[in-house]
Amino acid sequence: MSTTAIIMMTLFIVVIWGGLVFSALALRREPDERTGSFGTSPHATDTVLIEQELDRTATA
Template identity: 55%
Template structure:
């Protein structure tokens, strides 16, 4: 492979893996249970949601 091809490969690996790391850190700071449409609503508790499941 040429030097340009290696440089492009390394650059895009950094972009892809860096995006994965950034998204994992963001999810750790703002977990799904505390964000989104329902957030910390009283209607988003485990008990209320379990009652709404269809068996």
């Protein structure tokens, strides 16, 4: 491999793995349960969502 290819490979490995590490750290700081459009809505709890899923599969 040429020097340019090795530099580009290293750069993109750092970018991809760096993005993965950054996203994992960001998710650790702010879990899904507290973010997004549902946030802390009482209708977005695990119990309510499981009941809705069970109701949907029972009627199908």
